[in-house]
Amino acid sequence: MSAVLESRAAGPTLRQKLAARGIDGATLLVLPCVALILGLFIYPFLYGLMLSFEPKDGSLFGNYARFFSDPFLYGTIFKTLRLAFPVTLLNLLIAIPIAFRVRLMRRQRLLTTLLVLPITLGTVLVAEGMLFYFGPQGWFNRAMMAVGLLSTPISVLNGYWGVFISLVLTGFPFTFLLTLSYVTGIDPSLENAAATLGAGPAARFREVFLPLLVPGLAITFCLSFVQAYSVLPSAVLVGDPANATRVISIAAYQAAFEEYDYSMASAIAMIMGAVQLLVVVAVLGCRSLFYRGPAAGAKG
Amino acid sequence: MTVGPATFKQLHLQGVRREFDAFTALKGLDLTIERGEFIALLGPSGCGKTTALNCIAGLLPVSAGRIMLDDRRVDVLRPEERGFGMVFQNYALFPHMTVRKNIGFGLRMRGVPKPELEKRVDAALAAVRLESQAEKLPGQLSGGQQQRVAIARAIVVEPPLVLMDEPLSNLDAKLRLEMRQEIRRIHQSLGSTTIYVTHDQEEALSLADRIVVLRDGAIRQVGTPAELYALPAHLDVADFMGFRNRVNGELVGMEGEDALLNIEGTVIRGRMRAASASKAAVAAIRPDDLEPTGTDSGIPVRVEAVEYRGRGFHGVGVTASGTELHFASPHPLQRGAAVRLGADAGRVLVFGDAR
16 A cells, blocks of 8 residues: 555556546456457457468468469459449449438438348348249249230349349348438538538539548448458359359358368458458548548537 | 629518428518618527528528519529528538638639639638638637638628528627627628527627517517617517516506506506507516615515625515516615615606507
């Protein structure tokens, strides 16, 4: 105790110094979270990383060398990008105008509830539904033939577009809800101010909304992209998993559960993570070129 | 060098109504504003003054009626086509633009060439004394500085009409006084027409050429600050102009212009301001005008409380029937003392019950 008394005479105690930096008893409440992240994320990640450097052939980089020398494997990177990029971009482009309309509506809750449903249903159920809806005897083809737009059923499924549609369906609500929260976060008086200063609707969007939205849209893009990039069920169920929609997660799945090569599967998972990280870092890097502060009016 | 619509001689509001679902915020406003005037829309919150301003700016469509600039109809135009300048209560500065960009925004939207734009922005920055803050973002400025940016942004386009929505309500008392002078100075140096919304009668009295008092979506009285201060036409207006004492009485007769009002047995004289269908009437008196008479005339009260106010004393008395009266006294009074209160006939306003 004498040490405490001494330091009290000399100046602030250790406890006061820590409190000044925002560390106090309540900081301990963060520990369960840290434990959870360490146990469920950091440890498995490091374990997988180590595992990926222990291939069957015994060399350190054997898995990675094999992946990048086999077009059947490294091609999956681009096949997945070819799906995830346009899907994410399309979702974002549809979400923005709808969010701008919805922000003016009074009963937003009903709409948001309806939109949350597909998220809770999951990709498998949506893919199942598509199998019936777009199937040869499904509503889509029968309706098209009844109207006379089609003479024979077309097959949307079992290919690139099947997976594309399923990803749009399952990804849109998420993208939209995020976008909506960013759009409604902008103080409406900013738009009014721009209007009284002579800015038409297009100029208001370009000069006021877009610059304030870009940071939020970048985050939305990243989160939606990561979701789309890790597609697996719909690529198998409504896609062409042997060829056009052989996405990277299928390659990882096959390595793990068909070849029983966990080391190779870990390596593929690491490559997948690295690609996602690259895209996210690139997008967030561009974000820093824009204003990133409160999108409400300045303080009163 | 004027960009946007040409100047005007008169702005007319003709039966301007605004309804929100079942609620009528404006019940048919009729008002003519001369070019160069400083008009204050004064009223308590919820009286429709901000609604009126938003209708003029075009941010709210009118439900009925017309807004005319001379013989040009403007209520059908979108806000960006009207070319009015507006200063918002929360300033509504674009947070991602520097002060200079904020002020130049309106000129850029009007396609003013860059050299002229820079010159006019510099002039506007000088007018609000913010030259040194030009490259900062709004978030880095104090409230008063943001306010001045908002004013500069609205006036730099030299709008024929400047609309201000309680622009000083977010500032502290000292800054409010300074900005009040600033706003008046800018208005005079530009010769623009200004409509200024406020709930603060002191602000309205000190700034405006004419004051429009609104209540429940309707105009109660229009007049110069002096007219409104001395002779409010309506009890609500009197209330707003500092007539804190309101005493019920009975009309017992007229003597020329003066009404004789019997208040709890004492007859006092006052100016008749609104006719009465029955004998019931209300006298409105400012605390500063009500003083102990020192004689046996006047309304008898028992002193409840006395406060020292620097130049004199402020007393609260209670009449026999329990009505509270606020009055001024040049000398201290004992609590519980019995005094009689009176005021000059010209300082007592009598309002009948006819509304």
